[in-house]
Amino acid sequence: MTEAASPPAANPAGRRRGLTIIAIAAALAAAGWGGWHWFHGRHRQTTDNAYVAGNVVQITPQVGGTVIAILADDNDAVKAGQPLVKLDTADAQVALDQAEAQLAQTVREVRALYSGNETLKAQVALREADFARAQADLAKAQDDVNRRGPLVASGAVGKEEFQHATAQLAAAKSAVTAAQSATLAAKEQLATARVMTEGTSVEQHPNVQRAVARVREAALALKRDELPAPIDGHVAKRSVQLGQRVQAGAPLMTVVDLDKLWVDANFKEGQLADLRIGQPAELVADVYGTKVSYHGKVAGLGAGTGSAFSLLPAQNATGNWIKIVQRVPVRVALDPAELAAHPLRVGLSMEVTVDTADRNGKTLADAPRAQAVAATGVYSAIDREVDERIRRIVRGSLSLH
Template sequence: MNALTRLMTSGGAARVRVLAGAGVLALVLGTAGAYFYFSGRVSTDDAQVDAHIAPVAAKVGGNIAEILVADNQVVKAGQVLLRIDPRDYKAHLDQVCAQLAAAESQARGADAGVPLTSATTASVTTAASAQLAAAAADHERAVADFERASSSELALAKADVEARRATADRARADLERMAPLAEKNEISKQQFDAYVAAERVALSELTASEQKLANAGKHAESSRAQVQASQARVEAARAALAQATANRRQVDISHAQAGTASAAIEQARAAVTAAQLQVEYTTISAPIDGIVTKKTIQLGQIVQPGQSLLTIVPLSDVWVTANFKETQLADVRPSQRAEIRVDAYGRSFDGHVDSIAGATGAKLSLLPPENATGNFVKIVQRIPVKVALDHAPEGYTFRPGMNVDVTIFTK
C-alpha cells in the first residue's frame, strides 16, 4: 500500500511538471505571437466614412417655380433639381439686348461719320490754304502798287507841278514886263503876242500838271484802299485756315466718339452675358452624382442668392478618415495596406493609406486650444489619416459618417 502510494505520488508530480512546462511554453509562444501580431500594425476605432459633400445653393433670388427631386433621391450630375421663376430675368435680358442693339446702331453711325468728317475737314483745310495764298499774293501786289503810286508817280507829279508853276510864273512875269513896252511901241505887237501865248501855254501846262497830280493822289488813295482790302482778305483767309485747322479736332472727336461707341457695345455685350447667366442660373442642376439630402425648400418659397437649398451626398467617391494617436504614426507611411471594418456590415474591406494630415485635429478645429496660460494637462493628440478603398465594395454602400475600425499594417 505504501509502495503504491509512493508510486502514484511520484507519477503525479511528473505530470504536474509536464503540464507546468507546457503552460510556460504556451505562454511564451502566445506572448511572442501576440508581440509579432500587434507590433506590425496600428488600429483605431475613431474613424468614419468621408466624402466631398456638395451643398447646392441659389445663385439668383426669386420664387421656386418647380421642384423635380425628393429627399433621398438618387441623382446624376447635370440632372435638373429645381427651377426658379425666370420671367423677371428674361425681361431684363430682353432689355439689355435692346440696349446692345442701340449701342451697335450708334457705333455704326459714329464709324460712318469718321471718314466723312475727315474728308470734309481735309477739303476745307485745302481750300482755306489756297485762299490764304491767293489773298497774300493780292496783298503783295496791292502793296507794290501803293508804294509805286505813293512814291514814284505822286512824287513825279508833284515835281512836274512845281516845274510847271515856275514856268507859268516866269511867263506871267515876262508878260507883265513886256506889257508897258508894248504900250510904248518899244516892242512889236508880234513880240508881245508871243509873250501872251507863252503865258497861256504855261498856264495850260500847269493846269494839266495839277490834274495829273490830283489823279496821282486819287490813285494813291485807291491803292491804299486796295491794300487795306487785301489785308482784310488775308486776315479773313487766315481766320478761315485757323478754323479749318481747328476743325481737325473734330476728326479726333469723331474717332473718340467711335471709340466710346465701341466701348458701349462691349459694355452692353457684358450686360447681355450677365443677364443670360442669370437666366441660366434659374435652372439648378446637380453638380455631382449622389443622393439628395437635407432639402430645405418648398414650392413657391422665395430664396435669396447664396441660400442653401439642398445637399448632394456622393456614394461612389468615398474614403475613410481615421484619427490615429500621434504615438501610433511613427511607422505609418502612404501606400501601406489597411483593413477597414465597417460596423454596419460586420465585415472588413481592403484599403491603403492615401495621405496623412499636416496638423492634428485639435489644431484644425474652429477654436484651437491655447496652452500659453493656465495649467497644462498633456493630452495625446490625434492626427487624421486618409485611407482609400482599394476596390468599390459591390453590394455595400458606404455612407459618409458611418463608423469603421481601421487597421494599418506597417510591416
C-alpha cells in the same frame, strides 16, 4: 454499524501528466502568440474611432429668387449638370432683354463714331481746300495792290481804285485767317473723334465691352435661376420647398459623391510613431460586420489633433489640469472596386487596422498636389452659352447697312 468506504487513492503520475500537458499547451500558445506578435502583431495599429467621410457638396443659389420647381429629392441619384432646383426667371429675363437692347444700341452708336471719322476727314479736306483758295485770293489781291501802288502818284490809277484794291486785300487776309481757323478746328474735331476709336475695333470698343459685360451679367443671372448638380452623387438633406424665397448662398440641399469616399481614422498620439503614408490598411464596417473587409492605404496624417481645430479648443493653462490622450485624424483611401461592391454612407463607423511593417514612407506630404482635388465643368458650359448669345447680337448689329 459498518465503517464508511475510504476515497480512492490519488494517482500522482496521472496528475503530473495532466499538468505537463497543460503546461506544454500554454507554452505553445504563448510561443505562438509571441511569434505572431513579433512577426505580425507588433506592426499593427488598430482603432475603432474611425468614420466614413466624403465630398458633401451643398447646393446653394448664386442669385436670390422664388422656388418654382424642385427636380430632385432625398436619396435620388443625380448626374453632373442635371437641374435640381428652378427659380422664377421673370425679373432676370426682363433685365436680360434690357441689357441686350442696350448692347445693340451701343454697337450702332460706336459704328456711328467710326463713320463720323470719315465725315470729319472730308470736312478737313474741304477746309484745307478753302484755305488754299483763300491764300490764292490773298496773293492775287496783294499783286493788285503792288501794281496799283506806284501808279497812284502819276495819276495812271485813280485813288478810288487803289482804295478798292486795298480793301480787297484786307478782305482776302481776313478770309485766309478764317479759312486757317476753320481748318485747324476741323483737324481738332477729327483728332478728338480719333481718340474715341483709335487702336480698337467696334467689337473691342470700351463702350461695347461695357454693354457686353452687362449682358453677360444679366444672362448669367438668368441661367443661375436653374441650379445644376456640380457632381455625380446622391441627394441628401433637402430643405428647400416650393414657393420659398431663397437668398444667394442659402443651403437648399446636399449632394454626396458615394463613389469617392474615404475613412478618417483617429489614432491616439502614441500610435503615430510608426504610421507612414502609403502603408496598407484593412477596414471593417459596422454596417456589414466582419464578413466584409475593405483594403486601402494611408493617404495622409493630419496636421494637428482634433481638439486643436475644434470650435472650442481646450484651454489647458487654466484651472486644474488632467492629461487627456489626444487623437490625430489619419486619412485612409479605399479601394474603389470594393467600395462599388459594398457601398458605404458618409458617417458610418469603421474599424481600421494599419500594417506598419514598412516604415520607408513619409509622415507628411513633401510636394504640392499636382491636380485639383475636385473640378466641374458645369458652370463653364453656362459661360459658353452666354458668349455665343453676345456674339450673335454684336454680329447682327454690325451687319446692318
